[in-house]
Amino acid sequence: MTDALLALVPQYGAALLMVVTFLSCLALPVPASILMLTGGAFAAGGDLSLLSVSGAAFAGAVAGDQAGYAIGRFGEGWIDRQTRAHPRRLALLERARAFSRRWGGPGVFFSRWLVSPLGPYVNFLSGAADVGWRRFALWAMAGEAVWVGLYVGLGYGFASRLEAVAEILGNVSGALAAGLVTVLLGLFLRKRMREERPE
């Protein structure tokens, strides 16, 4: 699928990037990172304009974040109904909410680019946990600027080594995201153990 999408980049350039970054913010499996690298590389070759590539990717990502946040916001009532009768689920939800409110800002920022595979879920959670809209929007925009700048910039700078950059970066980003989830799960497990077995 990626090759077919890549074939569309010279033709639809900026518009395609906007659609793909938008969808990637909603947890849809589209190769947004690879397309941004490719857009940057094609800009280096003079096939696309660097400004329109970056601008379109940024606009799509910002709009996608807002859509994800809105979905979380509207989903909140449904989640509440699902958890009302289950004290354990409710407790878990409350923890998630407290966690989001506390770490909301930096969490949104770093989940845009450093651990970007987690980004869409942070969007839904931020909406559902009532992280204030202004706070969410500002941190999300700052983070998306870094995400787009990083990937389009690397594509531009390493244009002739596109495949190498895409493969290395894809795996490093996967390792960071999986590593963070593992550490958080480990901390949570340890906390549970201590609560259950006071020594």
Next chain:
Amino acid sequence: MPAHTVHCVGMRRLFALWRRHPFLSSAFVLGALLTAMFIARSVMFTIYWSDPAHRFQEIEPWMPARYVAYSWGLTPEELAAALELDAPPRRGRTMGEISARTGVPLAVLAERIRAAAQGREDGGR
């Protein structure tokens, strides 16, 4: 306490933990495995692409001709000359399209580009 007893106590506690939190501990183990896999793949690809033999990437049909020229250190005019085109390819024109228009297979076009890049490098020395 002998070492093997410590080991057994540790194992028993781990097992108890897994029984009490099957979902959480499975997710933790899965996460750790995934992390290890991604780290291994990052290292593997870094080693692979550091090899000078893999310096140049294959020319694919989806690549725009100007991008290919840039990657191989050629100007669009030099690329046009190498591919026997009348004029430099317009922006966004892909290698696949050039192959279809000229009726020359992509592999042949790629070979001509490689030769032109090689010639430029030799000429520069």
